[in-house]
Amino acid sequence: MAARYENDSNIPSHGLDYGRKGFTAKSVAVALFLSAFLVASSSYIALRLGALPWPIIFSVIAGAALLRIFGRFSSHELNVAHAGASVGGLVASALVFTVPALAFLRNSGMEVPNLTLWAIMLVVLSAGLLGVFVSVPIRRQLVDVEDLPFPSGTAGAKLILAGFKGGFLVWLALVSGILAALFAVSRDIWFPAGLTLLAIPSISLVLSVYPMPIALGVGYILKPRAALSWFAGSLISSAVLVPVLSAYRFAEPVKLVQNLGMGLLFGAGLGLLAYHVFSSRRKVSSSLLFSSRFSVRIIVLSLLSLIVLYLVSVPFAAALLTVLLTLVAVFIAARMTGETNIDPLEQFGIVIAVACAALYSVFHLDLSILHLLVIVIFASVATAVAGDIGHDYKAAKIVGTRARDIVRVDVLSVIVAALLGPFVLAVLLKGFSRELFTSSMPAPQSQLVAAALTGFAHPSVFVSGIIAGFLLEIVLRRKQSVPFVVMPFAIGLFLGFPLGFVVGLGGLLSWFALRRNLFDKGVVVAAGIMGGEGIIGFSMGALSAAGINTGSFLAASVPALAAVLVLTLGFGMRKGYFRSG
Helix, strand or coil, X not given: CHXXXXXXXXXXXXXXXXXXXCCCHHHHHHHHHHHHHHHHHHHHHHHHHCCCCCCHHHHHHHHHHHHHHHCCCCHHHHHHHHHHHHHHHHHXXXXXXXXXXXXXXXXXXXXXXXXXXXXXXHHHHHHHHHHHHHHHHHHHHHHHHCCCCCHHHHHHHHHHHCCCCCCHHHHHHHHHHHHHHHHHHHHHHHCCCCEEEEEEHHHCEEEEXXXXXXXXXXXXXXXXXXXXXXXXXHHHHHHHHHHHHHHCCCCCHHHHHHHHHHHHHHHHHHHHHHHHHHHCCCCCCCCCCCCCCCHHHHHHHHHHHHHHHHHCCCCHHHHHHHHHHHHHHXXXXXXXXXXXXXXXXXXXXXXXXXXXXXXXXXXXXXXXXXXHHHHHHHHHHHHHHHHHHHHHHHHHHHHCCCHHHHXXXXXXXXXHHHHHHHHHHHHHHHHCCCCECECCECCHHHHHHHHHHHCCCCHHHHHHHHHHHHHHHHHHHCCCCCCCCHHHHHHHHHHCHHHHHHHXXXXXXXXXXXXXXXXXXXXXXXXXXXXXXXXXXXXXXXXXXXXXXXXXXXHHHHHHXXXXXHHHHHHHHHHCHHHHC
């Protein structure tokens, strides 16, 4: 059975290994715990920033720290633990990028029927499992035959093969997380609105900064090209476009710029899709789908997905088309992720939903907004999981872990994330109901989903953005060494300067770190920062949703976190980590 995945004789032996078995009770326990943790923290991060870097490095670091509690562990156990953990972050991003569109539509005055948490859970579960099992035969083509890079998976594997046991680096991540949480709490007490750098009301020029540690971490992990593209978009938005449009007395200048940004984002996603669909000249293995022993499971899961979509009120023909198109989208998502490290998951969902709506319109039938949103959620989750598991397969190939162990842990993690994710998101949406869809918690992808399904305030601007983004993405993909990335630029255009400045600062820090060969240690710090502020942010949302005064929580958190920081620093001194660094 194992021979269908890897040839035992070809498995390398590395420092931490004492056997090839990775799917153990402790590795699974760590994977599921971290998957749940990442569901909570990643949901908060994605709502705040509208972006979520791959949580793989964080999963390796945290997985090693938790496995140490059980004593000795192998590289295969760490590989399994990090693979299962990262699924939670991707399921969370798929939910955050799509489900809040319901709240946005209701806030806009539209009457949309309710979608229960249990219905969302069933949709996520069926889509997630479909994404896992369809990726199994795809793995042979993309990982074994074509050997695509899957950058985040490769980086995680290299960290594991370096003999990572979680000592100094885990301590560094922990200190970074505590500092980030302490800063975030202090910020929310003393300057919750951020800081104003420059304000000229006469020309509508306002440059303010919202000092968010997770934005710094995201900018660092994105590296200079993408992070500075984000900053450039935010600077052009706040310092050029909005003041110029205001000077010429255009109505709703901010809305105009946001519609342009959303158009660019969507157009770049479509351009990336088109580029990878039409530019691939590699021979596809004949065993890709039909010669796999997983074919029966894929068919069964496809039928179950069809039933689930129908049960949550999606018409049968639309549900069937959704499942068929999602099977294709999963392959495209896995390939795109393998080559670019980007998975525009909500845009896969939008394209499939629009295709279903177009088909129904040909026959003079209607699909409701709720039907279309369910389709977007389903396709987004499936493509998110498929993209993530591609990284897991790549790491498994490099480390020598059995691929079936990756499949088994990812199935369990999808179940946990599907059960937990909708409830976590509901808590955050309730706890931050006042901040939602404002500059402090914009949730831009869900706004894009809502507008794509119902129409934009400035449709001509949005369409212009789509055309520009599509053409730019295709042209830049064909060129080498272009210091510009369309998607983060579009996000910066939409979100403006307050976050873009901090993301750009993170990009500059990564540039200095890359020049001094310190980038890997910086990634550990960035991962700790994102985890620290992410979990403290989720905690505040949960308390607010429960009706508890968050002011008291913030006041009590400062001395508590300071005490934990002192104890952690003291532990590091006793272990000699200051010298190790």
